[in-house]
Amino acid sequence: MATAPVHHETHDDHGHARAGFIRHYFFSTDHKMIAMQYMFTGMAMALIGGFFAYAFRMQLAFPGMDVPGFGVVSANEYNHLITNHGAIMIFWVAMPVLIAAFGNYLIPLMIGCDDMVFPKLNRLSYQIFLLSALILIASFFVPGGGFAGAWTMYPPLSTKPEFGLTPLGATLFVVAVGVEFVAFLLGGINFVTTAMNSRAPGMRMYDIPMVVWMIVIASILFMGSVGPLVAGAVMLIFDQNFGTAFFDPTRGGDPVLWQHLFWFFGHPEVYVVLLPAVGIVAEIITVFSRKKLFAYRTVLYTAFGTGVLSFMVWAHHQFIAGIDPRMANIFTITTLLISIPVAEMLFVYIATLFGGSITFTTPMLWALSFIATFLIGGVTGIFLGASGADIYLHDTYFVLAHFHYTFFPIAIIGTFAGITFWFPKMFGRMMNERLGKIHFWGTVIAFNCIFIPLFVVGVAGEHRRIYDFTNFPELARPALRNLDEFATISLLVMLAFQPIFLFNLFYSMFRGPKAPKNPWNSNTLEWSADSPPPHGNWPELPRVYRGPYEYSVPGREQDYWPQNAPN
Amino acid sequence: MIEMLGLPAASSFADDIDMVFSVIFWIVFFWFLLAEGVFFYLIFRFRKKEGVRAQYITGELKSEKRWITIPHNLILVFDVIIVIAAVKVWYTVKQDLPDAPDKQIVRIVAQQWAWTFVHPGPDGQLDTPDDIAKINELHVQVDRLHHFQLESKDVVHSFSVPVFRLKQDAIPGRVITGWFTPTKTGEYDIQCTEICGVGHALMPARIFIETADQHAAWVASNSSVSVASATVR
Numbered sequence: 001m002a003t004a005p006v007h008h009e010t011h012d013d014h015g016h017a018r019a020g021f022i023r024h025y026f027f028s029t030d031h032k033m034i035a036m037q038y039m040f041t042g043m044a045m046a047l048i049g050g051f052f053a054y055a056f057r058m059q060l061a062f063p064g065m066d067v068p069g070f071g072v073v074s075a076n077e078y079n080h081l082i083t084n085h086g087a088i089m090i091f092w093v094a095m096p097v098l099i100a101a102f103g104n105y106l107i108p109l110m111i112g113c114d115d116m117v118f119p120k121l122n123r124l125s126y127q128i129f130l131l132s133a134l135i136l137i138a139s140f141f142v143p144g145g146g147f148a149g150a151w152t153m154y155p156p157l158s159t160k161p162e163f164g165l166t167p168l169g170a171t172l173f174v175v176a177v178g179v180e181f182v183a184f185l186l187g188g189i190n191f192v193t194t195a196m197n198s199r200a201p202g203m204r205m206y207d208i209p210m211v212v213w214m215i216v217i218a219s220i221l222f223m224g225s226v227g228p229l230v231a232g233a234v235m236l237i238f239d240q241n242f243g244t245a246f247f248d249p250t251r252g253g254d255p256v257l258w259q260h261l262f263w264f265f266g267h268p269e270v271y272v273v274l275l276p277a278v279g280i281v282a283e284i285i286t287v288f289s290r291k292k293l294f295a296y297r298t299v300l301y302t303a304f305g306t307g308v309l310s311f312m313v314w315a316h317h318q319f320i321a322g323i324d325p326r327m328a329n330i331f332t333i334t335t336l337l338i339s340i341p342v343a344e345m346l347f348v349y350i351a352t353l354f355g356g357s358i359t360f361t362t363p364m365l366w367a368l369s370f371i372a373t374f375l376i377g378g379v380t381g382i383f384l385g386a387s388g389a390d391i392y393l394h395d396t397y398f399v400l401a402h403f404h405y406t407f408f409p410i411a412i413i414g415t416f417a418g419i420t421f422w423f424p425k426m427f428g429r430m431m432n433e434r435l436g437k438i439h440f441w442g443t444v445i446a447f448n449c450i451f452i453p454l455f456v457v458g459v460a461g462e463h464r465r466i467y468d469f470t471n472f473p474e475l476a477r478p479a480l481r482n483l484d485e486f487a488t489i490s491l492l493v494m495l496a497f498q499p500i501f502l503f504n505l506f507y508s509m510f511r512g513p514k515a516p517k518n519p520w521n522s523n524t525l526e527w528s529a530d531s532p533p534p535h536g537n538w539p540e541l542p543r544v545y546r547g548p549y550e551y552s553v554p555g556r557e558q559d560y561w562p563q564n565a566p567n
Numbered sequence: 568m569i570e571m572l573g574l575p576a577a578s579s580f581a582d583d584i585d586m587v588f589s590v591i592f593w594i595v596f597f598w599f600l601l602a603e604g605v606f607f608y609l610i611f612r613f614r615k616k617e618g619v620r621a622q623y624i625t626g627e628l629k630s631e632k633r634w635i636t637i638p639h640n641l642i643l644v645f646d647v648i649i650v651i652a653a654v655k656v657w658y659t660v661k662q663d664l665p666d667a668p669d670k671q672i673v674r675i676v677a678q679q680w681a682w683t684f685v686h687p688g689p690d691g692q693l694d695t696p697d698d699i700a701k702i703n704e705l706h707v708q709v710d711r712l713h714h715f716q717l718e719s720k721d722v723v724h725s726f727s728v729p730v731f732r733l734k735q736d737a738i739p740g741r742v743i744t745g746w747f748t749p750t751k752t753g754e755y756d757i758q759c760t761e762i763c764g765v766g767h768a769l770m771p772a773r774i775f776i777e778t779a780d781q782h783a784a785w786v787a788s789n790s791s792v793s794v795a796s797a798t799v800r
């Protein structure tokens with residue numbers, strides 16, 4: 001939170017004189033400041049989640065080693081690390097950065113209004129989110145240690161301390177997740193209401209930039225799916241602490257009930273974070289190929305279709321979990337059906353490139369790599385959605401590699417794409433392209449080297465959440481151990497490239513060349529505001545005359561046509 | 568394809584599951600190559616060149632949308648093929664419970680952090696005094712139908728035999744019935760594939776697939792000692 005727009009006072013609508021430091025950075029109701037708070041909190045959490053991944057991957061590749069910076073990883077610590085790596089990366093990195101940070105920053109600027117419709121609710125949302133992150137971090141240090149029963153929290157392991165060995169940690173973990181969802185509910189209400197009610201005059205439904213649509217749809221999905229999980233979390237906390245038996249089979253409860261509640265939320269959640277990343281990619285590829293988005297309405301309808309279908313696929317996480325086997329057939333069909341809208345989205349993006357004039361800036365490289373790598377995540381999902389193949393592949397490293405091939409493009413590549421693209425607007429300066437490209441290639445190549453080998457070890461039978469494979473003769477084979485070592489070394493390489501990004505980010509924030517209003521010659525409204533936009537965004541709110549993707553329109557001298565240009 | 572990674576197929580349905588895997592693999596590999604090929608070609612072909620302006624294509628015309636709708640319909644066709652292949656195998660392995668006069672029933676009990684396998688004794692019946700209960704050792708006879716009754720004493724575990732390509736969660740409070748017919752003799756891994764606490768990595772068991780003679784000999788050598796251990800349950 002080192003820099004931020006400091007000329008709030010120029011905008012008198014918001015009537016406060018130069019605010020104090022604390023008030024400015026911690027109690028601001030400006031959507032841009034709240035976006036920065038979400039983004040930097042998410043990045044700090046990503047450092048923790050990344051460090052956890054480093055520690056447990058070192059243990060996997062070199063069992064029993066004294067991991068530099070961590071020490072020897074015990075079995076319980078291993079479980080703790082994988083549990084919190086998963087939870088942090090999804091709930092405290094992907095969600096706050098993709099939905100909350102980009103949603104807060106982009107929605108008002110891209111639809112042409114001065115702030116969210118509920119600015120104070122927005123501030124409360126961040127404060128609750130911060131509280132949830134602090135609860136989670138506190139849970140690592142309580143007696144018994146942090147929760148170690150996997151981020152899916154399956155009972156009875158998560159409910160009974162005699163099974164999970166983390167009486168306090170487990171409760172705090174569930175509380176942290178629950179509190180966090182309250183934060184995103186408040187945020188979601190804001191996003192949907194703002195996008196629907198505060199659009200600039202002239203902006204019709206089909207003139208809304210795709211990323212705004214995607215964040216709105218994602219918010220609706222989130223709000224629709226989170227109810228059962230919050231109810232389930234409360235039941236889980238009651239089971240843990242107050243003697244109820246919702247999930248306790250010895251007293252009439254059912255542990256599989258939790259799995260349904262969890263995955264009814266858990267699968268739409270994938271699309272909750274996917275859609276904003278898909279939206280970011282749409283903005284970037286249109287700008288840097290100077291093309292109109294291919295079939296805007298089709299993209300929008302496929303996003304709606306994906307959203308609706310995403311509520312009907314959850315039990316594919318439970319094929320072998322003791323559900324009625326006949327149910328698996330229905331969920332196989334719905335799961336394979338969802339491949340159609342998702343594939344269609346990727347086809348649309350590939351088609352958008354046709355006839356373009358493509359420049360390979362850093363944000364464009366990130367956006368293109370999103371398409372190329374997410375495709376692998378998509379096609380490997382077919383193996384797991386097909387019940388017959390899932391009998392074998394379930395809970396192996398194949399599953400792990402598959403969802404990292406979806407979540408990494410979403411949460412990491414999507415975020416880097418967004419940050420490098422909107423950085424000039426956010427901080428009024430340009431990032432260094434050369435450093436950006438070095439960081440890009442180092443990250444993307446190393447990422448593929450981590451997870452391609454993990455597909456192979458997964459098909460060879462390596463199962464998940466095992467801190468040491470030496471007890472399994474079939475898995476202790478040197479061929480598999482070497483692949484695991486290769487994956488870990490690739491992770492070290494990838495982590496080694498990240499300081500380049502952090503340096504580029506903070507150096508450019510203060511010392512980068514000044515950015516013009518519209519450095520990429522883009523059409524959308526945020527580029528008509530100052531860089532960085534002041535509190536209130538525009539002295540006079542813009543008016544919209546056309547859709548967001550009118551690039552290279554024949555007969556015009558310029559190859560772009562801003563939404564707010566009268567002609 | 569899975570056997571190429573050093574994992575034999577040792578149950579009657581292992582080859583079917585491998586076949587589904589291969590069918591999906593070749594289908595998605597084709598689509599993957601096609602999509603990435605077109606993608607990289609377009610990036611290369613339409614890289615920025617001085618004086619060449621991008622084209623204005625809305626993608627809303629039917630002639631343009633074809634490029635999306637044709638692949639879209641093809642994917643639907645391939646999805647149907649995959650669903651049929653997957654459901655067929657699923658039905659065989661999980662929905663169907665074949666019966667045979669000489670079937671053997673074994674009870675599998677998971678707990679933190681060990682497997683107890685209860686085999687019928689010389690009388691061929693479970694829950695009789697001559698049952699043979701073994702920790703972390705499952706003895707089965709090749710080419711003979713086995714039914715298993717899977718239970719858990721505490722948390723969710725998962726019974727997985729990679730060479731059988733078989734996996735089934737053990738849920739406390741339930742008895743889940745399933746089946747397998749081993750087709751290759753030998754000694755292989757049994758894994759617990761659902762995280763079950765600090766000892767999750769310490770639940771390796773072994774399956775011993777024996778010929779009829781070997782198995783009979785094993786039953787005979789264990790029937791006397793097991794009378795006491797079987798009553799522990």
